[in-house]
Amino acid sequence: MHASTEALPVVVIGAGPIGLAAAARLIERDIEPLVLEAGPGAASAVRDWSHVRLFSTWSEVIDPAAEKLLAPTGWVRPDGATYPSGGDWAARYLQPLADVLGNRVRYDATVTGVSRAGRDRIVDADRESRPFAIHLTGPGGEERILARAVIDASGTWSTPGPAGGSGLAALGEKAAADRITYRVPDFKDPSVRSRFAGKRIAVIGSGASAFTALAHLADLAKSGDGKGTHATWILRRGISGSTFGGGEADQLPARGALGLAAKAAVDGGFADAVTGFRTEAVERDVDGRGRGHGHGRVTLVGEDGRRLEPVDEVIVLTGLRPDLTFLGELRLALDERLQAPIALAPLIDPNQHSCGTVHPHGVKELSHPEKDVYLVGMKSYGRAPTFLAMTGYEQVRSIAAALAGDREAAERVELTLPETGVCGGAGLFDEPEAAEQGGGGCCAPTIVTIGAGPASSGGC
Template identity: 45%
Template sequence: MTKQALESLPIAVIGGGPVGLAAAAHLVARGMPIKVYEAGDVVGANLRDWGHVRVFTPWRYCVDPAATKLLERQGWHLPEPDIFPTGGEIVTNYLEPLASTPELLGVIETGARVVAISRLGLDKVVSRGREEKPFVLSIKTATGSRRDLARAVIDASGTWTNPNPLGASGLSANGEAEFGDRIAYGIPDVVGRHRNIYAGRTTLVVGAGHSAANALLDLTRLAETELTTKAIWATRSTNLIRIYGGGDADQLPARGELGAETRELVESGRVPLVSGFAILGLREEGGRIIVEGETAEGPKTIGPVDRIIAATGQRPDLSMTRELRLDLDPWLESTKALGPLIDPNEHSCGSVPPHGHRELAHVEQGFYTVGIKSYGRAPTFLLLTGYEQVRSIAAALAGDLAAADNVELVLPETGVCTTTFSVEGSETAGCCGGPAPSSVDACCVADAVAKDEGKSGCGCGVAA
């Protein structure tokens, strides 16, 4: 294929969430042909799963500048900048109108899942001439399969549909698949559309992040009217600083209140807590679930319970890129260059330095992973970071390296990310300081605060 023919191909954007559509907007602004593939039937499919959750970030931080320009040409106005939307409101009032703009309407395909990416005529072993070959994307739709060509690929597919398992080792616990119909991964709508599943039952919530906190608070609210509803909380960690937070010192007041309310549930005895609990297996007893595991004191069981909410976070699905040459951080599964900058053992959500196309590039020239997936297993992602990522990459693909390298982003050092205080005699620094993310952590995907009748949630960018 000639260079001219290669450059005439579209740039493939995988994912129709906030960061994927922002990438499309930046590329369109630079006059580049694009094609957006969204696996769901509608844009923002991942956000719709947690559409009932109100984010910690006000509207002014939930939108991308290039996307806003496209919308404003159609008479769109930003909702009240200081109001905090739900995930569903972000979809309805931002993503859907953005996808309907004349510039994007004809280039977005929904119900199109990218299952594999390679180079045309070459597997990953062949080195010679790779950059001269277009990318080939294997697409699965409701009507069959096909293959499309692309000049470059931006993977903004996120991690939402690939949850971490219950097993403490990173593997599924024994029996986890067997009881899959009684396990909810993520943030179920306990007081809304999923109410009948949890009302009058005992639910074990697993995880030490803000998703777990929201689930616990919703279950206790449900118990106010459904009196036999009960919740039990289990965490692998014994240090709950990430979830209890900085209280009044937190620069995100609702997040601080969320932590304080969760702490009160435990200290009042309303929710039993089993900390330092490593889940090993599940078994059935009398039609209910017994959870087997270990603590520092030895073997322990929890139960019987009727349901389990696994607020254990997500991880990137790397199967799609098996035939590409990726240079990944060995434990975070981010790009190798990005790994040291986002390592949660070293960085909080506000201390991640600005980064752009160079840190996000792989050995496979022309392929980029952006959004929360670019962070691999690190929970320190902010939505604003994703917007700056795709701005830089769009500039690089357009050949404007000066703009691409001019990465400027000031991230907040919020109260909980910088405060240190003792929990169970242990001192730590920051909500994002834990080595193993245990939930879609609101602290690490938002930089302002939301409040709605005491309900706080995961932040903008959770499903980017």
């Protein structure tokens, strides 16, 4: 790498928890970061689920290097034993951290492409000595920035999975967009309550987000303004002993309580379960028979020809996937199933992952044929649903050490993750293919970034 390239910043894509932690770790190593955030403020994706409570406590979602930057400002560390909501996380930690970073963070900066300067994907000559060229759009229009390395922490929030059982949008899904949401609704919002109260709602998905929706739809049904609210819970597999997670055996108590709350919703008659159903089509229901087009209810049609009773709304919670479109000129080595780095995929693949922890990992597992480009955080996990903030913090610690030339620190593991003790089926995976394909026993996810707190707490 040329000396002029060494003087360039490391561009971090995304000012979420892992992107900001990456910036803090780079500063700790005397490397200048530049964080590019598409939203108007820090943690824009986290703010989208501000009403949702994390399964991790405050002590598990604050990066040590970031805390060192915050300490001199008079920042007060939240009680480490309590569970923040997404809104708490953004307001009390992530935005203050971004403020400390100052002009090292640029907002309203959407990255549209990353390449080697003067080299497209197929050119070998002098490739590794060339800086990265990052194309972005912002308030001033199009722009090009050069960087010595790129850390993509843009996450997966912007690309939720569809309702369709094949991984593609179901026929008619886009046309019925006004009746479908791909997020856990904020039932504390009066307009949201009005939309769902007294309605029949289909919930597609079998993970923690689906549990959250079921539990809160049951709460809505029991409230004064929600009488008549009823959920149809649609699972692509059957119900087994692991469907609701580990319950009291789960070492993430908030997650275990959430599974129990979802089970109570079904047992209490507030939700009916439809199993083995893969959605093939979403049809407008005008005449009550599931046919025609209009603005009435919608009917879900399965690949096996089953037609469910019409519903007023559909909540699709089938997981998230990475947006790789702006990385097309880089040489990435990604697993063909998970779209995660090849060396990382076996550690997190729900088709193979056995009971125990996800092995802590760093630069070795996250490297690509394209030197000095890294996918981190949720983006590194591709379609796997088992990510934890602590894992991301360890990733960027290792990468910063590698960029500083400290290979010993880069390859050293500085994180120990707790085991869940929850085994036997992919009970909390949003895409439960392992259970359907007989791929062996999987743990319920040891690590989750977002979800609900115990139902009794009032948090989502």
